[in-house]
Amino acid sequence: MVKVSIVIPVYNRKNFLTVCIKSLLAQSFEDFEICLVDDGSTDGTGLLCDELAEKDTRIRVLHVQNGGAAYARQKGVELATGEWVVFVDSDDTMPADAFAAFCFKQRRKIRIL
Numbered sequence: 726m727v728k729v730s731i732v733i734p735v736y737n738r739k740n741f742l743t744v745c746i747k748s749l750l751a752q753s754f755e756d757f758e759i760c761l762v763d764d765g766s767t768d769g770t771g772l773l774c775d776e777l778a779e780k781d782t783r784i785r786v787l788h789v790q791n792g793g794a795a796y797a798r799q800k801g802v803e804l805a806t807g808e809w810v811v812f813v814d815s816d817d818t819m820p821a822d823a824f825a826a827f828c829f830k831q832r833r834k835i836r837i838l
Contacts, residue, residue, distance in 0.1 A: 727783075728756040729824055730807030734797030736764040738815040739773055746777050746784070748818035754825035759784045762801045765791030 731749060735742060742761075749759055761784060763771040771788055778784040787804050789797065802810055813819070 727758045727807045729754070729809045729811055730758050730760055730801075730805030731811050731813050732760045732762065732798055732801030732805060733813050733815050734762050734764055734794045734801060735766060735770055735774060735815045736791065736794070736797070737766045737768045737770055739766070739768050739770045741816040742770060742773055743777070745813065745815055745817055748821075749813070750781060750783075751821050752819065752824050753822050757783065757824060758805070758807060760801045760804045761786045762797040762804070763788045764793070764797040765789065 733745070746759065749757075759781075761774045761778070763774050763786065765788075774784075774786045774788075778786045785804060787800055789800050798812060801812075811824075
């Protein structure tokens with residue numbers, strides 16, 4: 726089981742998604758998976774999701790009929806295998822230490838050594 730599952734609902738974000746994924750793949754903490762949920766995109770985003778998944782085994786893709794962001798997040802949680810689930814929007818970027826800092830804070834919060 727991976728430590729962190731990053732769930733990203735995606736709908737018609739072809740022009741933003743690659744930058745988002747690059748920032749996530751550059752994380753210093755590497756025990757994560759990316760769950761892309763293509764919410765019925767019509768602009769080629771679904772194909773881009775598949776292409777990104779072919780390049781990195783940490784990326785998983787689920788294609789669903791358009792049901793909205795909440796529905797896509799729910800499906801992403803069902804796809805996720807991580808101990809923690811984090812939601813990221815498809816046009817977000819993260820600093821390279823974002824998930825390392827998150828995991829460190831959680832460890833201190835629940836006192837795991």
